[in-house]
Amino acid sequence: MDNFTVNGGTTAENTQASDVSLGVTVVLLSIMSERLDRIDATLETMLTVQRDLQNTQLNLQTTQLNLQSSQLLHQQRVDQQLEAILAVERDLQERQLRQQDELDRIIRIVDRLVGYSISSESDRLDLEEKMTALERRVRRLEPPEQ
Numbered sequence: 001m002d003n004f005t006v007n008g009g010t011t012a013e014n015t016q017a018s019d020v021s022l023g024v025t026v027v028l029l030s031i032m033s034e035r036l037d038r039i040d041a042t043l044e045t046m047l048t049v050q051r052d053l054q055n056t057q058l059n060l061q062t063t064q065l066n067l068q069s070s071q072l073l074h075q076q077r078v079d080q081q082l083e084a085i086l087a088v089e090r091d092l093q094e095r096q097l098r099q100q101d102e103l104d105r106i107i108r109i110v111d112r113l114v115g116y117s118i119s120s121e122s123d124r125l126d127l128e129e130k131m132t133a134l135e136r137r138v139r140r141l142e143p144p145e146q
Helices: 011-119 121-141
Strands: none
Touching: 011 121
16 A cells, blocks of 8 residues: 555656656756747847947938038038129129229210310320320220230
8 A cells, every 4th residue: 555546646657747747847948948048149139230220320320410511611611712702703893894984084085185186286296195195094994905
């Protein structure tokens, strides 16, 4: 009567079944542990890739901001140069208008002098002197030919 039956089997059979069950449990836990280790390694790799991707995106955004800043500075310099060119052009146009006005005034004087010389031949010498002086003034006012 050393062996008594529990659940339809003997104590030795129950112990053996319990040992098998424990062995299966240990094997299953070992397999699950390996799988969890592989899952942890995979997650760690995924996190590393995600961090690298985020760093790359941050670097790209920084580069884009630097490029935009550089383009803005370049556009500002171009705008300043354009303003300077326009100011020079306005100044040249104003000078040209003043020279044209002076030339028109000189032409009117010459027309009057021509009229005077026709009426009075004795004033001819004075007229030539005035014409020479006027020609010198016109040459000084006209821009040099290029």
